[in-house]
Amino acid sequence: MVNESDKVVSGDAHDAGDVCEGALRDVSLSGEVAMNDQANAEKQSETGEGKRGRGRSYAWGVVMDTLRRRSALVGLLWLVLVGVFAVFSPVLANSAPVLMKTEAGVSSPLVKMLTAVDVILLVMFLVTGLMWFGGRLGVLVSAGRRVVVWLGVLVLVMGVSFATIEPPRIVDYGKWRAMDAAGEIEWAVYAPIRYSPTDRLAGQARKAPTGEHWFGTEANGSDVLSRIIHACRIAMAIGFIATGISLVIGVVLGGLMGYFSGVVDMIGMRLVEIFEAIPTLFLLLICVAFFGRNLYVMMAIIGLVGWPGYCRFIRAEFLKLRQQDFVHAARACGLPLRSILFRHMLPNGVAPVLVSASFGIASAILAEATLSFLGLGLVEEPSWGQMLNQSLSSAGTFEWWIALYPGLAIFLTVFAYNLIGESLRDAIDPYLNRG
Amino acid sequence: MTETHDRPILRIADLALSFPVVRSEGGAGGGGKRAKPQAAGEKVGGEVGGRMQAVRGISLSIYAKQTLAVVGESGCGKSVTAMSTLRLVPTPPGRYESGSIWWRDEKTNQEVDLLTLSEKQMRSIRGDQIAMIFQEPMTSLNPVYTIGEQIIEAVRLHRDVTQAEAVEIAASALDDVGIGDAKQRLKEYPHQLSGGMRQRVMIAMALACRPRLLLADEPTTALDVTIQAQILELLRALQEQHDMAVLLITHDLGVVAENADVVAVIYAGRLVEYTDVVTLFDRPMHPYTRGLLGSIPRLGQRADRLQTVSDGATIPEDFPAGWKVHPHVVGPEGLATYANDKLGLHEVEPNHWVLCEPMADGPHAGAKAAAPDLAYRREGVGV
Numbered sequence: 001m002v003n004e005s006d007k008v009v010s011g012d013a014h015d016a017g018d019v020c021e022g023a024l025r026d027v028s029l030s031g032e033v034a035m036n037d038q039a040n041a042e043k044q045s046e047t048g049e050g051k052r053g054r055g056r057s058y059a060w061g062v063v064m065d066t067l068r069r070r071s072a073l074v075g076l077l078w079l080v081l082v083g084v085f086a087v088f089s090p091v092l093a094n095s096a097p098v099l100m101k102t103e104a105g106v107s108s109p110l111v112k113m114l115t116a117v118d119v120i121l122l123v124m125f126l127v128t129g130l131m132w133f134g135g136r137l138g139v140l141v142s143a144g145r146r147v148v149v150w151l152g153v154l155v156l157v158m159g160v161s162f163a164t165i166e167p168p169r170i171v172d173y174g175k176w177r178a179m180d181a182a183g184e185i186e187w188a189v190y191a192p193i194r195y196s197p198t199d200r201l202a203g204q205a206r207k208a209p210t211g212e213h214w215f216g217t218e219a220n221g222s223d224v225l226s227r228i229i230h231a232c233r234i235a236m237a238i239g240f241i242a243t244g245i246s247l248v249i250g251v252v253l254g255g256l257m258g259y260f261s262g263v264v265d266m267i268g269m270r271l272v273e274i275f276e277a278i279p280t281l282f283l284l285l286i287c288v289a290f291f292g293r294n295l296y297v298m299m300a301i302i303g304l305v306g307w308p309g310y311c312r313f314i315r316a317e318f319l320k321l322r323q324q325d326f327v328h329a330a331r332a333c334g335l336p337l338r339s340i341l342f343r344h345m346l347p348n349g350v351a352p353v354l355v356s357a358s359f360g361i362a363s364a365i366l367a368e369a370t371l372s373f374l375g376l377g378l379v380e381e382p383s384w385g386q387m388l389n390q391s392l393s394s395a396g397t398f399e400w401w402i403a404l405y406p407g408l409a410i411f412l413t414v415f416a417y418n419l420i421g422e423s424l425r426d427a428i429d430p431y432l433n434r435g
Numbered sequence: 436m437t438e439t440h441d442r443p444i445l446r447i448a449d450l451a452l453s454f455p456v457v458r459s460e461g462g463a464g465g466g467g468k469r470a471k472p473q474a475a476g477e478k479v480g481g482e483v484g485g486r487m488q489a490v491r492g493i494s495l496s497i498y499a500k501q502t503l504a505v506v507g508e509s510g511c512g513k514s515v516t517a518m519s520t521l522r523l524v525p526t527p528p529g530r531y532e533s534g535s536i537w538w539r540d541e542k543t544n545q546e547v548d549l550l551t552l553s554e555k556q557m558r559s560i561r562g563d564q565i566a567m568i569f570q571e572p573m574t575s576l577n578p579v580y581t582i583g584e585q586i587i588e589a590v591r592l593h594r595d596v597t598q599a600e601a602v603e604i605a606a607s608a609l610d611d612v613g614i615g616d617a618k619q620r621l622k623e624y625p626h627q628l629s630g631g632m633r634q635r636v637m638i639a640m641a642l643a644c645r646p647r648l649l650l651a652d653e654p655t656t657a658l659d660v661t662i663q664a665q666i667l668e669l670l671r672a673l674q675e676q677h678d679m680a681v682l683l684i685t686h687d688l689g690v691v692a693e694n695a696d697v698v699a700v701i702y703a704g705r706l707v708e709y710t711d712v713v714t715l716f717d718r719p720m721h722p723y724t725r726g727l728l729g730s731i732p733r734l735g736q737r738a739d740r741l742q743t744v745s746d747g748a749t750i751p752e753d754f755p756a757g758w759k760v761h762p763h764v765v766g767p768e769g770l771a772t773y774a775n776d777k778l779g780l781h782e783v784e785p786n787h788w789v790l791c792e793p794m795a796d797g798p799h800a801g802a803k804a805a806a807p808d809l810a811y812r813r814e815g816v817g818v
Contacts, residue, residue: 059579262527325575329568329637331523332650333589334561343588347579 062351065427072423075416082413085232087125090118093193093226095173100188102179109176110191113168116161121233123157124150173199195223197230197382206393209401216401219390224402227382228409234383235413238299238368239361245303247357250310251350255341257311258318258349265315272308280305280367288376295378298371302364309360310353317349351428358421362414369410384410442539443496444647444680445520445565446546448806450534451491452515452524486530489515490704493534494780494806497648500674501812502681504695504712506688506727512704513684517650520682521565522549522557538564541647563593566641567650571657572633576625582609583621586640593644608639611676612669631662635669642673648680655690667694688731692716696812700724702763703773706780709788711811720789722748722763755783757797760790779804786811 066072085092096109114122127150134140140149173196179185195201195213201221209216215224257268284301291297321327322345330344371377372385384406391403490512497503505513518524520536536549538560549557569575577585586605590596596604602621609617612635625633634654641649651670655663671694674681683694691698691712698715700708700723708721719725729747732738748763758781761772772778777792781802788807793799 325569325571326577328523329575329640330577332521332561332567332569333640334558334563334592335588336558339588344577348577 059347062424062427066420066423069423069426071419075419075423078412078416079420082232082416083236085229086236087121089230089233090114091122092191093195093197093223093229094191095176095194095196095199096171097176097185097188097190100176101186102184113171114165115167116158116165119161119165120154120157123161124154127153171196193223193226193229195226197222197227198380199223199226206399206402208399215405216399218387218402219393222382224387224405227387228384228406231382231384231387231406231409234295234368234378234381235365235409238295238302239365239417241299242302242306242364242367243357243360245300246306246360247310247353249304250307251314251346251353253307254311254314255318255346258315259322259337259341259345261319261322268311268315272311275305276308278305281370284367284371285374285376288371293376293378295381298368298377299364302367306360306364309356313353313356314346314349317352318345321345321349352425355421355425355428358417358424362417362421365410365413365417443498443808443810444539444541445682446496446537446539446806446808447516447520448494448535448537449804450493450516450519450536451532452489452512452519453486453530453532454489455528456485456487488532488704488774489529490519490701491532492779492804493701493704493706494804495699495706495709496806496808497680497682498810498812499647499680500678501810502671502674502683502694502696504683504685504691504698505701506685506691506698507701508686511701513686513701514652516701517567517652517682517684520549520648520650521561521567522552523567540564559593562589562641562646563644564646565648565650566644566646567652568634568637568641568654570653572630572637573657575637576633578625581622581624582628582636582640583623586621586636586643589640590643604643605639608643609636611642611673612636612639614639630658631665634658634662634666638666638669638673642677642679645677646679648682649674650682650684652684653686654683656685656687663690670694688728697809699807700727703770705773705778705790706788706807707790709780709807709809710786711809712813714787718751718787720751720754720783720787721760721791722750725749725751726763757794757799758783758789758791759794761792780807781805782807 067076090113091098091110094110094113096113098110099106099108131140131146131150135146140146176185176188180188193214199222201217201223204213204217204221205219207213207217207221213223213225215228218224218227253268253271257265280302283305284298287297287301318341327340327345330340335344368377368383369385369388372383373389375386375389377383377386387406388403388410391399393399493512493516495503495505505516507513515524519531531550534550537546538549539546541564549560552560576582580588583602583605586608587598587601590601590604591598594601594604602618605621606617609620614620614632614635625636628636638654649670654670655666658666667690670681673679683690685691695712698708698710698712699706700715700721702723708715708719708724715724716728719728723744726744726746726748730742730744732741745763745765750760750762754760761775761778763769764772773790775792778790779792779802780788780790781793781799782805783789783791786809788805793802
């Protein structure tokens, strides 16, 4: 207490009442002078830096810092590649010619083969690209408006595609080869890889890589490379959707637990512990037994069981943040709970969760691969794990090409997510320490 | 002395707030207070039924344009009192044992008890009619948004204005607090500003909606002395400009002497003395206040050792008859003294309230504790 009050400028305590008026005038005068000095000094330092205008936001700083690391760039590059494969897989690997000229005229069998999902992905990729260029040229600059336009186009395209596009159920992939062999086709443009993933070549099963089949063929005679490319979509989708479900649940629950603490926290933590005790893989096995092999059920299960980790992270962050002055200030401003939790607290506490989410995506991919490897994954659609499973033939021989390439794809993708996650963590750390 | 308005805009009556005694960490103990691990400070009010009385019997009133300084040491209940006014103390764990906080609405001129309002009604008062600024300018602004975004969000919440109008309001608010080139500054992030600038931004944010009352929770403690003077000067000017009342929480008696109209001294969660600033410095009556003032080192005087609060905590010889004031004792026994239910705030001299006990055989026997009410406002401040 003695130390705290030693800043008093007025002299004798007993005649402070008289003194304080005079002291006050002095202080206010010197205060004004000091205020001008301060303003000038700040102006100078400002011009010295030579920078004005919008500063670097925290989020932007973290993104730039992450991308400055080479490992993150490598990881991102691989993921972009996988993403492009996922979007363009039907155009990259297809038995149907892109364009062909027959007696009936020029036609495009490949376009007729496209499914609604293929069309949606291709159109949205195009729209996103156009928007990016538009932003560069100064069209549709506002982020909010862009999102609205993007979502509008998405809904429109989805509606139209699902209503109108109906690809043939059963396709005879050999048709075009036969036509080609018979000389019915005058000229044709083929996809880079001339085999669809489900194009089972008779008598070609388990053939080692050749010039025709770069990565060899698998148990049913399908081209391994084609299957790997088509499986990119599943790998991307399962990672993002499963982790997205986990993130939403984890962030909302964790946020409420951390903010309210007390009883809410107590009940929430028990829930977290219950869900942590569920072994994901065995639950997946059981669900496959009950609901059959369904990719969406798989995503939902992985998502619904994977949230406790994120929940813990967010809870811990919010417990720390709720005592911070800016949260008090936000409450003192009269902001509603929704805004305090998700606008003010979440951006400050989401960083560690994003790091862990990048690892989460990797583990979701692994979970699907594991399931497929065990033979409980998808049957018809290609997936990396399922291909691994086929590498060991029933005769007991091991076909290395069926194992190596899909295995490499899994490894590289998981590795890429981990690289990005680590870089993100490293980028966030100094920011946290900087206070 | 000038009488400002005939009725106070805020009237706290007999407020008592308690927290459960929880030793472990985990968010439950004393949620509303910033200074958490202060066992001595938090225990002050004494424990009743496993609950710790953070404050009790707090009564005060603030008039428009008035500055009421709440003075006391760390953990004495200053901040909790201010937080209670905005209902920012989490309940549970906190619990209002008694009391009411009457807020007089400008438009209707009706008094409402803030403690009975719904959370939604409370939200419309927070930031709009009562605003608050905090001690730490370094952490009171959200690091992920520009200061413009933060001020504009607060403005648009309470005022029905377009984005463009809100930008104008925010820019003029920054202008008001002496930040030049406001339009550009709005686009800057908190980490681009110095501590003094941030506190100015906080003030701009708090005042953007033109509140009637500003709760300033140690607004200058974290700033160095020159910036302190600037900020206080600024607050005073804005108070004059907007006809705003200020509840100034501080432990710095220098700040009190320069800024306050009326002073409330709090110790151990109880109001110990309440009077106008001149009287308080001229004629402190309660032993604790006397000790506090006596402990201020005097300029130009040599002393081998500084005086502690306890050294100067004497009972004045001319204490009005009929009142019994307890001596100030430090430590657990002292806390027990302050927890004594017989003690109450009594007007022992005109416009001078002191925590004491009416003597059973004196002229004031059976007197009930009074709610202090003082419309004093000193002249010539900030003009």
